[in-house]
Ligand code: TXA
């Protein structure tokens with residue numbers, strides 16, 4: 001049984017105690033729930049890899065309470081400073097050359113470390129109480145949908161032996177942080193699109209910004225962006241994306257779930273077809289909050305197939321398209 005810890009002062013103190021005893025605890029962040037362990041405790045981080053079923057070659061993000069805590073862990077530079085000043089605390093992760101204090105097990109042997117200062121008050125308070133950085137990948141089994149509420153965490157990691165989750169309610173952003181490689185201060189490379197849009201990074205970086213495009217299917221190829229497997233974040237139910245009208249007759253699987261971008265476009269008059277929508281309003285931030293939530297919900301309902309409309313637009317819309325393309329990728 002997973003213990004569900006309320007986000008009260010005594011609950012957070014208990015979470016910090018468990019963490020300091022080397023026991024991983026799932027915590028809410030503004031993006032998705034993370035499975036936390038003290039970042040400098042290799043053994044506790046080993047438990048995180050084990051619980052998630054994550055390959056040891058896929059490094060963990062290290063979370064810090066204050067932006068200034070980055071200086072002890074990584075070689076800082078002016079580009080990192082500009083982006084941190086603009087987006088921390090928040091859904092941005094910076095990849096920088098690591099200092100020796102960061103164990104190789106956390107970075108999967110790489111000379112770089114991924115750092116994030118999260119905005120969620122619960123995560124920040126636990127960081128403060130623990131008094132040290134916390135490594136935290138998303139709190140889902142490897143390759144499955146990320147969790148955006150405590151129930152998702154319990155469902156995914158409960159059977160794997162998770163001890164406790166702090167219930168901070170639903171995540172306000174709903175997709176993972178944007179990961180930017182800033183090792184070279186003369187250019188920024190977006191390794192994973194997420195809660196901070198490319199346009200926002202461009203406005204703050206003051207140097208050229210590119211998006212890492214290579215779709216990586218094989219772990220051994222994953223030199224710079226170890227987590228960018230083509231298939232990732234997947235529901236169990238097969239997922240097919242569409243633009244325009246849903247190609248309902250091309251897909252005989254029933255019952256069929258159709259997800260439109262806006263609820264106003266959802267039709268209700270076809271037999272064997274259930275209709276859903278990513279948003280009421282069409283706003284990308286609403287779509288982000290609902291993305292994993294809706295996929296988790298539909299995944300448990302026995303649909304033969306989910307047909308999902310591709311989210312439009314720039315900014316967060318691009319991050320949503322990226323997630324859905326990975327979720328829909330086969331094998
Ligand atoms: O929003 C988030 O970032 C959430 C919350 C919990 O903070 N965390 C998260 O962690 O999404 P995870 O482990 O699911 O994804 C982190 C990604 C992985 O794809 C990993 O390969 C990549 O970050 N990563 C970690 N360290 C890296 C490094 N040194 N260089 C390049 N990529 C790195």
Ligand code: MG
Nearest residue numbers: 137138139146
């Ligand atoms: Mg993840």
